[in-house]
Amino acid sequence: MTFMKAQKRSPMAVAVTLALAVTPLTSQAQETTEERLSALEAKLAEVESQAAGQDEGFSFNTYARSGLLLNGDLQSASGGPYLTPAGSVGGAVGRLGNEPDTYVEAILNYKQVAENGTKSHYRVMIADSTSSSNDWTSADGALNVRQAYVEFSDLASFSGVFKDASIWAGKRFDRDNFDIHWMDTDFIFLAGLGAGIYDVKWSDNVKSNFSLYGRSFIDFAADTDFVPEGSHSTDNLILTANNYVGNFQWMISSMKAQENDQRVVEGITEAAETGIHTMLAYHGGSFFGLSEGNFKVAVMHGQGLGAETKSIGADGNLHEDAVSTRFGVYGTTYLSENWRLAPAILAETSADRYLVGDEYQWLTFNTRLANEITENFEMQYEASWQTMDITTMGYNGRNDVDGDYSKFTIAPTFKPQVGGFWNRPEIRVFASYSTWDDELESYAAGDALGADSDFESGQWTFGTQMEIWF
Numbered sequence: 001m002t003f004m005k006a007q008k009r010s011p012m013a014v015a016v017t018l019a020l021a022v023t024p025l026t027s028q029a030q031e032t033t034e035e036r037l038s039a040l041e042a043k044l045a046e047v048e049s050q051a052a053g054q055d056e057g058f059s060f061n062t063y064a065r066s067g068l069l070l071n072g073d074l075q076s077a078s079g080g081p082y083l084t085p086a087g088s089v090g091g092a093v094g095r096l097g098n099e100p101d102t103y104v105e106a107i108l109n110y111k112q113v114a115e116n117g118t119k120s121h122y123r124v125m126i127a128d129s130t131s132s133s134n135d136w137t138s139a140d141g142a143l144n145v146r147q148a149y150v151e152f153s154d155l156a157s158f159s160g161v162f163k164d165a166s167i168w169a170g171k172r173f174d175r176d177n178f179d180i181h182w183m184d185t186d187f188i189f190l191a192g193l194g195a196g197i198y199d200v201k202w203s204d205n206v207k208s209n210f211s212l213y214g215r216s217f218i219d220f221a222a223d224t225d226f227v228p229e230g231s232h233s234t235d236n237l238i239l240t241a242n243n244y245v246g247n248f249q250w251m252i253s254s255m256k257a258q259e260n261d262q263r264v265v266e267g268i269t270e271a272a273e274t275g276i277h278t279m280l281a282y283h284g285g286s287f288f289g290l291s292e293g294n295f296k297v298a299v300m301h302g303q304g305l306g307a308e309t310k311s312i313g314a315d316g317n318l319h320e321d322a323v324s325t326r327f328g329v330y331g332t333t334y335l336s337e338n339w340r341l342a343p344a345i346l347a348e349t350s351a352d353r354y355l356v357g358d359e360y361q362w363l364t365f366n367t368r369l370a371n372e373i374t375e376n377f378e379m380q381y382e383a384s385w386q387t388m389d390i391t392t393m394g395y396n397g398r399n400d401v402d403g404d405y406s407k408f409t410i411a412p413t414f415k416p417q418v419g420g421f422w423n424r425p426e427i428r429v430f431a432s433y434s435t436w437d438d439e440l441e442s443y444a445a446g447d448a449l450g451a452d453s454d455f456e457s458g459q460w461t462f463g464t465q466m467e468i469w470f
């Protein structure tokens with residue numbers, strides 16, 4: 001929803017044009033044709049100027065989902081893209097028919113343009129999340145300000161490689177994060193409090209973004225003489241260069257968390273104090289060159305604090321020798337006029353992640369398929385399979401597991417207009433069948449699969465959900 005939005009030729013301008021065109025000349029005015037045309041152009045210029053000024057003002061955006069997820073006994077069921085043991089280290093599965101929560105983002109924007117043409121944009125994002133089905137959830141919700149920043153663009157004094165650059169400061173999600181929507185997982189999620197500059201253009205086809213983000217780790221026990229109270233905290237500073245050459249993207253981040261190596265984790269004082277993370281990605285304008293559509297593919301690698309390959313710099317428990325590599329790819333295309341397809345693969349391997357000798361390996365295949373039947377109705381289907389082999393060395397009370405998880409969902413879906421992968425809002429009803437190896441239930445006390453141990457051979461879940469963004 002946008003209260004004021006710039007447009008090249010406003011309806012008001014068109015109306016003024018028609019009105020002036022049909023207004024007869026009066027004898028008193030005795031306007032010549034040239035004078036009348038001049039008056040028309042002046043009026044149009046005034047209207048267009050007003051329309052351009054409407055680039056300023058308030059606007060509102062949102063992302064939201066809300067759904068009810070029930071098991072075969074018509075009781076609330078565990079769910080979410082991260083419900084498997086691999087989910088504890090970022091191994092997501094398909095989200096369709098698998099989300100029991102209400103999550104809302106309310107995004108308020110204010111834009112203005114200075115007399116010299118410099119533009120400013122202020123944004124605040126307020127978010128809330130809850131798994132309760134009640135109408136009043138203040139006691140168990142998670143209301144939070146996730147973003148609050150100011151960005152300047154079209155700066156009048158910038159020139160050369162900085163001519164098209166924008167600068168920002170505050171708390172924000174990095175502008176160039178990108179994700180696999182079908183699994184509710186980012187390829188890369190860079191966020192925190194800091195400052196940066198976007199779109200430093202070295203040439204028409206080469207540009208760079210630079211940023212410094214700070215993230216805070218939670219208080220932790222520290223067995224050191226200089227912390228007599230027995231508690232400690234630290235900040236992780238993340239310096240990032242994000243470079244684009246055509247469709248290629250190369251991102252590199254270095255990080256430093258002063259004294260984080262004093263953290264005590266399961267009696268081990270070898271947490272990482274530094275880290276490095278890099279990603280090489282390609283953003284394709286077709287479906288792998290086979291048909292119309294798009295695809296994205298990325299390989300990420302990190303060491304130390306960079307071994308959390310998705311949420312950069314967000315995990316302070318990583319071991320100083322931790323190393324991880326993640327691969328992700330997805331694509332979207334139409335198989336025919338009414339059928340569309342979106343397959344995805346996500347996989348990661350990591351070693352010495354939290355304790356020396358541990359290993360976390362997982363692989364997910366996911367496919368979203370949709371059949372557009374009428375202008376307002378389509379059938380959506382999703383299949384997801386994940387395999388994992390996790391050796392924890394007893395970290396955080398977790399047990400070693402090795403096994404597979406599978407899910408299939410069918411979801412009749414209503415929407416204002418079908419067509420394309422990103423049209424929202426949607427209202428869905430769904431039925432999902434999930435199955436997993438019994439061994440996965442022993443990973444951790446109270447985890448989602450263990451909580452549903454009565455369904456060792458699999459379970460059906462049912463529900464309804466809405467999803468919207470604009």
